[in-house]
Amino acid sequence: MTSDSTRLVCENLACERGGRLVFSGINFAVKAGEALILTGRNGAGKSTLLRVVAGLLRASAGRIKLTGGIDEMGTAEQAHYQGHLDAIKPSLTVAENLQFWARFLGAPADASIEPALEAVDLAALADLPAAYLSAGQKRRLSIARLLAVKRPLWLLDEPTSALDTQSQGRLAAFMRQHLAGGGLILAATHGPIGLDAPRELKMGAAG
Amino acid sequence: MTLGPHASFIVAAYIVTVVVVISMIAWILRDYAAQRRILGDLEQRGIKRRSQASRGDET
Amino acid sequence: MALIDIFNNLANPTRFLALTNRVLPWLTALTVIVLVYGLYRVAYAPDDYQQGATVKIMFLHVPAAWLAMMGWGLMAVAAFGTLVWRHPLADVAARAAAPIGAAFTFICLVTGSLWGRPMWGTYWVWDARLTSVLVLFLLYLGMLALYWTAEDPNRSARAAAILALVGAINIPIIKFSVDWWNTLHQPASVIRMGGSAIDPSILVPLLIMALAFTLLFLLLLLLNMRNEILRRRVRSMRMMQAASI
Amino acid sequence: MNALLALLLRDMRLATRVGGGALMGALFYFVVVSMIPFAIGPDLNLLARIGPAVLWIGALLASLLALDRLFASDHDDGSLDLLTMSTLPLELTVAAKAIAHWLTTALPLIVITPVLGLMLNVDMSAMGFVALSLVAGTPALTFIGLIGAALSVTLRRGGLLMAILVLPLTVPVLIFGVAAANAAIVGPAPFGPPFTILCALSLASFVLGPFAAAAALRQGQE
Numbered sequence: 177m178t179s180d181s182t183r184l185v186c187e188n189l190a191c192e193r194g195g196r197l198v199f200s201g202i203n204f205a206v207k208a209g210e211a212l213i214l215t216g217r218n219g220a221g222k223s224t225l226l227r228v229v230a231g232l233l234r235a236s237a238g239r240i241k242l243t244g245g246i247d248e249m250g251t252a253e254q255a256h257y258q259g260h261l262d263a264i265k266p267s268l269t270v271a272e273n274l275q276f277w278a279r280f281l282g283a284p285a286d287a288s289i290e291p292a293l294e295a296v297d298l299a300a301l302a303d304l305p306a307a308y309l310s311a312g313q314k315r316r317l318s319i320a321r322l323l324a325v326k327r328p329l330w331l332l333d334e335p336t337s338a339l340d341t342q343s344q345g346r347l348a349a350f351m352r353q354h355l356a357g358g359g360l361i362l363a364a365t366h367g368p369i370g371l372d373a374p375r376e377l378k379m380g381a382a383g
Numbered sequence: 384m385t386l387g388p389h390a391s392f393i394v395a396a397y398i399v400t401v402v403v404v405i406s407m408i409a410w411i412l413r414d415y416a417a418q419r420r421i422l423g424d425l426e427q428r429g430i431k432r433r434s435q436a437s438r439g440d441e442t
Numbered sequence: 443m444a445l446i447d448i449f450n451n452l453a454n455p456t457r458f459l460a461l462t463n464r465v466l467p468w469l470t471a472l473t474v475i476v477l478v479y480g481l482y483r484v485a486y487a488p489d490d491y492q493q494g495a496t497v498k499i500m501f502l503h504v505p506a507a508w509l510a511m512m513g514w515g516l517m518a519v520a521a522f523g524t525l526v527w528r529h530p531l532a533d534v535a536a537r538a539a540a541p542i543g544a545a546f547t548f549i550c551l552v553t554g555s556l557w558g559r560p561m562w563g564t565y566w567v568w569d570a571r572l573t574s575v576l577v578l579f580l581l582y583l584g585m586l587a588l589y590w591t592a593e594d595p596n597r598s599a600r601a602a603a604i605l606a607l608v609g610a611i612n613i614p615i616i617k618f619s620v621d622w623w624n625t626l627h628q629p630a631s632v633i634r635m636g637g638s639a640i641d642p643s644i645l646v647p648l649l650i651m652a653l654a655f656t657l658l659f660l661l662l663l664l665l666n667m668r669n670e671i672l673r674r675r676v677r678s679m680r681m682m683q684a685a686s687i
Numbered sequence: 688m689n690a691l692l693a694l695l696l697r698d699m700r701l702a703t704r705v706g707g708g709a710l711m712g713a714l715f716y717f718v719v720v721s722m723i724p725f726a727i728g729p730d731l732n733l734l735a736r737i738g739p740a741v742l743w744i745g746a747l748l749a750s751l752l753a754l755d756r757l758f759a760s761d762h763d764d765g766s767l768d769l770l771t772m773s774t775l776p777l778e779l780t781v782a783a784k785a786i787a788h789w790l791t792t793a794l795p796l797i798v799i800t801p802v803l804g805l806m807l808n809v810d811m812s813a814m815g816f817v818a819l820s821l822v823a824g825t826p827a828l829t830f831i832g833l834i835g836a837a838l839s840v841t842l843r844r845g846g847l848l849m850a851i852l853v854l855p856l857t858v859p860v861l862i863f864g865v866a867a868a869n870a871a872i873v874g875p876a877p878f879g880p881p882f883t884i885l886c887a888l889s890l891a892s893f894v895l896g897p898f899a900a901a902a903a904l905r906q907g908q909e
Binding site: 555564565566567568569573576577580583584587590591592593623624 | 714
Binding site: 227230231232249252253255257259260261262263264265266267268272275276277279280281282 | 689690693694696697700701704705706707763764765766768769770771772773774
């Protein structure tokens with residue numbers, strides 16, 4: 177699904193919410209195998225920018241284009257969005273949660289979710305209702321979603337929050353693997369994310 | 384024993400009662416089997432209860 | 443002192459389970475024997491001069507009504523146990539009693555309705571007795587819904603206990619108001635049951651059936667309490683399991 | 688199709704698991720309808736006459752109030768974001784959720800209708816027609832209510848506000864639903880015409896509801 181020519185281009189993006197201009201004039205391009213880290217103080221618009229790219233918010237100006245992917249699909253349909261919330265239903269089991277998202281987000285019907293659960297070290301808890309999971313385990317389960325369905329663009333909002341150091345290391349490994357496979361990552365973060373020398377976009381500096 | 388002109392109502396009342404009681408028993412026994420199965424599964428994985436983990440053993 | 447010992451022994455779910463497992467076969471046998479004997483006596487009970495053979499429905503209806511009320515009473519007592527003494531088995535008992543009480547209330551309603559059809563010519567009249575049992579049934583359904591929405595027993599226990607107590611206080615008031623409402627409106631066509639003293643040839647089988655139903659209730663209650671204890675054990679083990687990784 | 692089926696199954700599963708809303712609608716319906724005679728009095732002839740209306744009002748309230756959390760719960764845990772990022776059009780996603788909701792909430796309600804009919808002294812054979820009118824009409828209630836559920840996500844105020852917004856929209860369903868039921872019980876007007884209109888209303892809202900709800904959800908994300 178990902179090819180080496182995939183490229184995300186955002187030109188002159190601006191977003192307005194509740195009459196306030198959150199950001200404007202954002203330009204960047206990310207190409208296959210590359211990660212762009214969004215930094216900046218609170219309220220600089222990192223989360224908003226991610227939601228705009230994910231298609232969850234409308235940009236008031238500018239355009240977003242993902243080229244080289246699957247032509248008839250929009251950016252949102254080729255992106256994984258990992259927000260502050262984990263999108264996990266407590267009354268479903270761990271496996272049922274992941275199985276649902278894998279099928280809904282378009283994994284092949286015969287694909288197994290087993291490897292993704294193994295990767296985040298939740299396979300032993302597969303039959304447990306998700307209500308029993310800790311915050312970090314829930315986060316890991318939502319990360320398993322990124323692995324269970326292949327999508328070229330990962331949009332990650334504070335992906336390391338609630339994770340312990342071991343899990344953070346594991347997430348960094350997933351990200352490197354994704355990049356090595358020609359994937360793209362756009363991540364908002366405060367601290368180091370575990371990638372070597374990623375490009376950085378400092379938000380809120382210009383305005 | 385004759386049930387008179389309204390036999391069907393009497394029989395229906397007894398049938399309903401029997402059905403409700405039997406299905407309740409079946410539900411309870413099935414629930415019991417299910418809980419035992421999950422417990423056995425958890426024990427097989429070496430999970431202990433809080434009281435066992437803290438106190439060591441319990442008679 | 444011995445009583446307190448028994449109480450303390452029962453407080454421990456593990457001991458309670460052991461005791462239950464020992465009692466169950468005897469209780470089952472006793473229930474079956476009394477039930478069979480009761481049904482035998484019912485079969486040979488004479489017909490009522492007014493209601494004919496349909497009086498046989500009474501042998502189900504009245505014990506079920508008695509258990510419907512006893513079930514709620516049990517839950518109210520257990521509510522005290524939960525709120526005042528924080529007895530660990532009190533909520534288990536209440537939770538286990540709710541569906542059984544609801545089932546007997548349902549039996550009471552259905553048999554009453556099937557009895558009403560030949561007597562009154564319709565399956566349902568808003569007769570004071572039936573109506574107050576209906577309200578009791580609605581209360582039971584509310585209790586089941588409460589248990590259903592909150593899985594965490596620690597959170598639902600006190601809420602359910604409060605509901606059980608409020609219900610117990612309210613039930614006489616409901617009964618009274620329904621009687622009052624009914625005498626205001628009720629058309630006179632309804633034949634009231636009872637009235638005259640019950641003949642021993644009917645009373646004795648009725649009492650035996652009441653005993654059999656009570657034993658059945660206790661049997662189901664013990665079985666269901668056992669399930670509830672296991673369910674809580676599963677819950678705590680799952681919590682350990684989630685924490686272990 | 689695969690994704691839609693997965694969503695349908697998930698929502699039905701959620702409704703039937705602990706804490707889910709299945710049967711709550713039917714329960715509410717049962718309680719509301721049982722309350723009416725206490726207000727009106729136990730006159731069986733009167734109850735038989737207003738029976739269909741009571742059943743329809745009960746079904747209306749039950750199916751609307753149960754819709755309250757349809758999108759709100761998905762919004763609160765972040766699922767709604769991901770649901771909109773699928774390759775499926777949001778309209779289809781929304782429709783699948785509504786169908787799951789109808790199956791788990793409205794269907795049990797219809798199943799217990801005959802029992803309630805007995806209590807309201809509605810004739811047994813007519814009861815079948817009342818249930819049939821509910822089968823034809825409740826999808827319209829669900830799909831109109833869907834719009835309200837989507838709006839209440841935006842407005843972060845569920846329950847009563849939703850009922851206020853949506854109840855006026857359901858007036859036609861109520862009129863033809865009760866008309867169909869009455870025609871079946873008392874006559875002399877035939878059952879067919881109001882029933883056909885009821886079906887048409889359901890079909891129309893089946894088309895319209897998801898579009899309006901999806902539009903409301905998209906606006907809500909702004």
